[in-house]
Amino acid sequence: xxxxxxxxxxxxxxxxxxxxxxxxxxxxxxxxxxxxxxxxxxxxxxxxxxxxxxxxxxxxxxxxxxxxxxxxxxxxxxxxxxxxxxxxxxxxxxxxxxxxxxxxxxxxxxxxxxxxxxxxxxxxxxxxxxxxxxxxxxxxxxxxxxxxxxxxxxxxxxxxxxxxxxxxxxxxxxxxxxxxxxxxxxxxxxxxxxxxxxxxxxxxxxxxxxxxxxxxxxxxxxxxxxxxxxxxxxxxxxxxxxxxxxxxxxxxxxxxxxxxxxxxxxxxxxxxxxxxxxxxxxxxxxxxxxxxxxxxxxxxxxxxxxxxxxxxxxxxxxxxxxxxxxxxxxxxx
Amino acid sequence: xxxxxxxxxxxxxxxxxxxxxxxxxxxxxxxxxxxxxxxxxxxxxxxxxxxxxxxxxxxxxxxxxxxxxxxxxxxxxxxxxxxxxxxxxxxxxxxxxxxxxxxxxxxxxxxxxxxxxxxxxxxxxxxxxxxxxxxxxxxxxxxxxxxxxxxxxxxxxxxxxxxxxxxxxxxxxxxxxxxxxxxxxxxxxxxxxxxxxxxxxxxxxxxxxxxxxxxxxxxxxxxxxxxxxxxxxxxxxxxxxxxxxxxxxxxxxxxxxxxxxxxxxxxxxxxxxxxxxxxxxxxxxxxxxxxxxxxxxxxxxxxxxxxxxxxxxxxxxxxxxxxxxxxxxxxxxxxxxxxxxxxxxxxxxxxxxxxxxxxxxxxxxxxxxxxxxxxxxxxxxxxxxxxxxxxxxxxxxxxxxxxxxxxxxxxxxxxxxxxxxxxxxxxxxxxxxxxxxxxxxxxxxxxxxxxxxxxxxxxxxxxxxxxxxxxxxxxxxxxxxxxxxxxxxxxxxxxxxxxxxxxxxxxxxxxxxxxxxxxxxxxxxxxxxxxxxxxxxxxxxxxxxxxxxxxxxxxxxxxxxxxxxxxxxxxxxxxxxxxxxxxxxxxxxxxxxxxxxxxxxxxxxxxxxxxxxxxxxxxxxxxxxxxxxxxxxxxxxxx
Numbered sequence: 001x002x003x004x005x006x007x008x009x010x011x012x013x014x015x016x017x018x019x020x021x022x023x024x025x026x027x028x029x030x031x032x033x034x035x036x037x038x039x040x041x042x043x044x045x046x047x048x049x050x051x052x053x054x055x056x057x058x059x060x061x062x063x064x065x066x067x068x069x070x071x072x073x074x075x076x077x078x079x080x081x082x083x084x085x086x087x088x089x090x091x092x093x094x095x096x097x098x099x100x101x102x103x104x105x106x107x108x109x110x111x112x113x114x115x116x117x118x119x120x121x122x123x124x125x126x127x128x129x130x131x132x133x134x135x136x137x138x139x140x141x142x143x144x145x146x147x148x149x150x151x152x153x154x155x156x157x158x159x160x161x162x163x164x165x166x167x168x169x170x171x172x173x174x175x176x177x178x179x180x181x182x183x184x185x186x187x188x189x190x191x192x193x194x195x196x197x198x199x200x201x202x203x204x205x206x207x208x209x210x211x212x213x214x215x216x217x218x219x220x221x222x223x224x225x226x227x228x229x230x231x232x233x234x235x236x237x238x239x240x241x242x243x244x245x246x247x248x249x250x251x252x253x254x255x256x257x258x259x260x261x262x263x264x265x266x267x268x269x270x271x272x273x274x275x276x277x278x279x280x281x282x283x284x285x286x287x288x289x290x291x292x293x294x295x296x297x298x299x300x301x302x303x304x305x306x307x308x309x310x311x312x313x314x315x316x317x318x319x320x321x322x323x324x325x326x327x328x329x330x331x332x333x
Numbered sequence: 334x335x336x337x338x339x340x341x342x343x344x345x346x347x348x349x350x351x352x353x354x355x356x357x358x359x360x361x362x363x364x365x366x367x368x369x370x371x372x373x374x375x376x377x378x379x380x381x382x383x384x385x386x387x388x389x390x391x392x393x394x395x396x397x398x399x400x401x402x403x404x405x406x407x408x409x410x411x412x413x414x415x416x417x418x419x420x421x422x423x424x425x426x427x428x429x430x431x432x433x434x435x436x437x438x439x440x441x442x443x444x445x446x447x448x449x450x451x452x453x454x455x456x457x458x459x460x461x462x463x464x465x466x467x468x469x470x471x472x473x474x475x476x477x478x479x480x481x482x483x484x485x486x487x488x489x490x491x492x493x494x495x496x497x498x499x500x501x502x503x504x505x506x507x508x509x510x511x512x513x514x515x516x517x518x519x520x521x522x523x524x525x526x527x528x529x530x531x532x533x534x535x536x537x538x539x540x541x542x543x544x545x546x547x548x549x550x551x552x553x554x555x556x557x558x559x560x561x562x563x564x565x566x567x568x569x570x571x572x573x574x575x576x577x578x579x580x581x582x583x584x585x586x587x588x589x590x591x592x593x594x595x596x597x598x599x600x601x602x603x604x605x606x607x608x609x610x611x612x613x614x615x616x617x618x619x620x621x622x623x624x625x626x627x628x629x630x631x632x633x634x635x636x637x638x639x640x641x642x643x644x645x646x647x648x649x650x651x652x653x654x655x656x657x658x659x660x661x662x663x664x665x666x667x668x669x670x671x672x673x674x675x676x677x678x679x680x681x682x683x684x685x686x687x688x689x690x691x692x693x694x695x696x697x698x699x700x701x702x703x704x705x706x707x708x709x710x711x712x713x714x715x716x717x718x719x720x721x722x723x724x725x726x727x728x729x730x731x732x733x734x735x736x737x738x739x740x741x742x743x744x745x746x747x748x749x750x751x752x753x754x755x756x757x758x759x760x761x762x763x764x765x766x767x768x769x770x771x772x773x774x775x776x777x778x779x780x781x782x783x784x785x786x787x788x789x790x791x792x793x794x795x796x797x798x799x800x801x802x803x804x805x806x807x808x809x810x811x812x813x814x815x816x817x818x819x820x821x822x823x824x825x826x827x828x829x830x831x832x833x834x835x836x837x838x839x840x841x842x843x844x845x846x847x848x849x850x851x852x853x854x855x856x857x858x859x860x861x862x863x864x865x866x867x868x869x870x871x872x873x874x875x876x877x878x879x880x881x882x883x884x885x886x887x888x889x890x891x892x893x894x895x896x897x898x899x900x901x902x903x904x905x906x907x908x909x910x911x912x913x914x915x916x917x918x919x920x921x922x923x924x925x926x927x928x929x930x931x932x933x934x935x936x937x938x939x940x941x942x943x944x945x946x947x948x949x950x951x952x953x954x955x956x957x958x959x960x961x962x963x964x965x966x967x968x969x970x971x972x
Contacts, residue, residue: 007458228455230438231445232420279433285459288427288434331424 047180085131258310343464370409374402626805661719
């Protein structure tokens with residue numbers, strides 16, 4: 001792909017490559033279309049994804065397949081309570097050269113990869129969890145006086161188990177806000193289970209081929225950032241964001257009753273960026289309100305904090321977002 | 334950077350489509366606003382129209398209301414016709430055609446987007462992408478024509494205003510309707526009321542007593558109330574009872590008549606013989622025994638004149654004195670006996686009165702329990718007068734009081750107090766005056782005509798005669814009141830039977846009464862002594878429920894013809910033997926001879942109807958009821 005391509009051609013190639021990535025992943029991952037799209041969207045929107053689901057649903061396989069399809073470095077970090085930040089970021093060690101001289105050398109941790117799987121991130125201590133903050137936001141790691149840049153694309157996929165909550169440390173709001181999407185990995189249906197059984201218990205596993213390179217991913221990211229957003233679409237995203245706040249005028253009844261804190265402006269940024277990706281993946285040059293509506297649950301569900309009453313009533317943030325999407329009109333009246 | 338011609342052409346196509354949609358949206362909004370404002374205006378008009386039609390405001394308010402409604406409608410139209418945002422209109426295309434905000438984004442980028450505008454390749458690409466869908470745009474899909482949301486409300490408001498303009502409304506300032514007049518069920522039927530009125534008129538003609546006249550007035554007022562149904566049947570009966578209780582009087586006249594009759598009888602038995610020259614005394618005593626006060630007074634007056642004009646013999650004088658003395662003693666004895674009887678009667682009445690919570694008697698009103706009753710006073714006066722007359726005849730001593738004519742007028746009252754014949758307390762003043770001031774007689778004439786005792790005796794007898802006349806007058810008044818009370822009793826019985834609402838019966842009754850009155854007048858004109866017999870005949874026809882059949886002549890004839898056709902009683906006996914003419918033939922014959930102006934067939938029908946009504950209304954024994962029905966069968970017209 002050359003730089004002399006027209007916008008139309010760029011969008012066309014974007015759509016084609018994204019589709020290729022999706023199809024390649026689908027070779028290994030049965031079903032979970034929304035999760036796959038969400039992961040690809042986050043990757044192309046330069047964001048990170050928090051996957052939540054019970055064990056055994058293919059979360060690790062999804063990440064591994066993605067890195068293989070994109071021909072990117074992949075590292076997996078299994079978060080445990082005794083995991084230390086240096087175990088993630090790396091540490092300075094004393095090394096001896098050929099001359100016998102000893103000097104300090106920075107040994108990179110597993111975070112220095114293009115695709116990082118933070119498995120069961122909520123089992124690490126907050127200290128270790130916070131070590132991910134700078135890397136996720138700034139894409140850099142500071143050890144002592146040295147700051148080490150993480151090579152783009154840097155894509156973190158964290159998983160957490162919603163069932164085994166004992167001995168876990170829920171992610172703080174600040175760290176949750178760093179994730180572009182939070183994707184719920186649902187249990188596959190019967191047909192999907194059949195496919196899983198056929199693919200995994202047979203003699204040969206599907207072969208995943210790289211369909212995109214690192215540079216292509218970065219090129220696609222740049223194209224995403226160039227997609228213009230009309231004001232009324234942006235206005236819709238912002239009104240959705242405001243509606244997540246219990247004290248806002250646009251907030252519906254459930255939000256007023258069960259929400260304690262609404263989304264930060266990062267939620268609107270996430271919706272608009274993800275909307276751009278969706279528009280390009282759909283071959284369009286503009287972001288529509290429908291794009292915003294489609295990505296809003298994934299972008300906002302982990303940014304809304306329920307109050308005690310909401311927790312006690314068993315209300316989820318998805319319930320609040322359903323009502324918000326139903327009550328907030330696309331056009332301001 | 335200027336867009337290329339194809340893109341510019343496409344953008345203009347987008348603008349045209351959006352402008353068309355804008356116009357349609359404005360028209361639709363203006364229509365909706367017109368309907369909305371019309372609803373508001375119609376509601377205001379409805380309220381104002383109601384206020385005007387009910388008189389709360391005058392008609393000038395209508396102009397203001399019309400202006401306000403017009404302004405509201407215009408304001409709504411202007412508000413609806415306001416400009417439509419092109420991006421909003423373009424988005425309506427996007428929504429209706431599923432364009433994912435292509436047109437709206439293109440409109441935004443080309444009109445109000447970033448400064449780069451079409452210089453941005455992405456914007457140009459986006460605009461070109463949106464323009465590819467222009468040919469697919471359909472105005473009817475983006476803004477289909479549909480009825481305004483408030484069209485139903487507008488129709489309802491229009492109908493309501495039309496209804497308010499047509500339906501008559503009451504004025505708020507008009508006087509309130511009169512309260513509901515309570516119309517009670519009839520206490521007595523109209524025929525009975527008409528008949529009772531007729532009876533009242535007859536009684537009024539024969540009444541000269543104020544109390545009786547007042548009672549008749551009260552009865553008529555009660556009839557008026559019953560006729561207007563202003564009172565219930567129960568109230569009618571209660572007022573009848575009140576009138577009857579109020580009209581109850583001390584019936585001492587009857588007791589007085591009985592006492593005088595007993596005294597006269599005893600006197601006649603004890604002193605049977607009086608001188609023949611004093612037949613008037615015997616006649617007066619016999620009249621007293623029969624209760625005929627008027628005749629007794631006449632003969633006593635005649636006896637007084639006889640004593641005044643012709644001196645009797647010594648023996649006759651003595652016998653007359655004994656008879657007078659005996660009569661006075663008997664009357665005095667009756668005074669004590671009658672007092673006891675009357676006391677018993679009064680006690681019984683008092684108990685009844687107490688039970689009925691009515692007003693006390695006159696004696697109780699004055700609080701004078703020891704005061705003599707009117708009956709005692711009358712008996713005492715008569716006894717004293719007869720005894721004094723006897724003493725005057727018998728006694729010629731100089732201790733006799735000087736004759737009244739020798740008294741000086743100025744000494745009259747003083748000397749009266751010293752006279753032994755002074756009337757008892759409570760005696761009538763007029764009577765005292767008559768006793769104290771006899772007619773003046775010249776002295777010489779007195780010496781020529783006889784001794785003074787004869788003047789005194791005649792004066793005593795004359796006073797007794799006056800006393801009896803006064804008693805007779807009171808008796809007559811009491812009889813009138815008794816008739817009024819009987820009238821009340823009849824009305825009470827009619828009320829007990831209830832009333833109906835048949836107007837024909839009233840008309841028949843009035844027509845009958847008119848005919849009866851007209852025939853009476855005709856008989857008056859013919860010189861027929863119609864007074865009492867005619868009215869009696871009416872009473873027998875209309876109200877006589879005893880069915881004794883004794884007044885056969887009057888019952889079968891026209892009212893008032895009893896005196897002229899008494900001989901027909903003898904003819905009626907022939908019916909039993911089958912001889913002679915029938916009742917109907919007799920009556921019809923009388924009619925043919927000019928005694929009647931109405932055909933007998935017509936009269937018979939009316940009489941028969943009225944007789945049936947009376948039979949139904951009155952309490953008639955079954956045996957008599959048969960005779961009455963049989964009578965009318967006998968007199969029915971022969972065809």
